[in-house]
Structures are given as C-alpha cells and as structure tokens.
Amino acid sequence: MTNLPLIARDYAPYDTFPEFAEGYTAYLAGRVRNPHGSSVAAQAWDRGAECAMRVQRWTARNVGAD
Numbered sequence: 001m002t003n004l005p006l007i008a009r010d011y012a013p014y015d016t017f018p019e020f021a022e023g024y025t026a027y028l029a030g031r032v033r034n035p036h037g038s039s040v041a042a043q044a045w046d047r048g049a050e051c052a053m054r055v056q057r058w059t060a061r062n063v064g065a066d
Contacts, residue, residue, distance in 0.1 A: 005055050014044040015051075023048025028056070 004024065008015040010053060023045035024031070032049065036042035 003037055005051070007054060008048075008051050011047040014047045017041065017044035020042040020048035020051075023050075024052045027052035 004015065004021065008020070008024075011020065013021050017040075019041040022035070025048075026045075027049040033050070034042050034045050036045050
C-alpha cells in the first residue's frame with residue numbers, strides 16, 4: 001500500500017511488511033481479528049491496525065486541520 005499516512009513511518013520496520021497495510025485496511029473496514037496467529041506477520045498486522053486507529057482518532061478530533 002503506497003498511500004499510507006506519514007505516521008506509518010513510526011512503526012518501522014513493520015510498515016514495510018504487506019501485513020501492515022493489510023491490518024491498516026482491515027481496521028478501517030471494521031475487521032479487528034488478526035488472521036496471522038503469533039508471528040512477525042501478526043505483529044506487523046497489529047501495528048497496521050493501531051496506526052489506522054490513531055489516524056481515525058486524529059481525524060475525528062480534527063487534529064492538524066486548523
């Protein structure tokens with residue numbers, strides 16, 4: 001996913017894994033169950049979901065819009 005927000009860099013190196021983008025989009029779609037069990041891929045998915053949660057919360061609070 002090439003259109004991740006800049007905040008995704010805070011999750012390096014996990015932001016480079018395809019599972020990170022998968023977790024990001026899954027969270028935005030309302031799917032919060034990690035399908036990867038217990039692995040590095042699962043950690044990347046979790047961090048992607050957390051990133052999406054932070055972006056969604058900041059958007060809801062209008063952070064940085066003014």
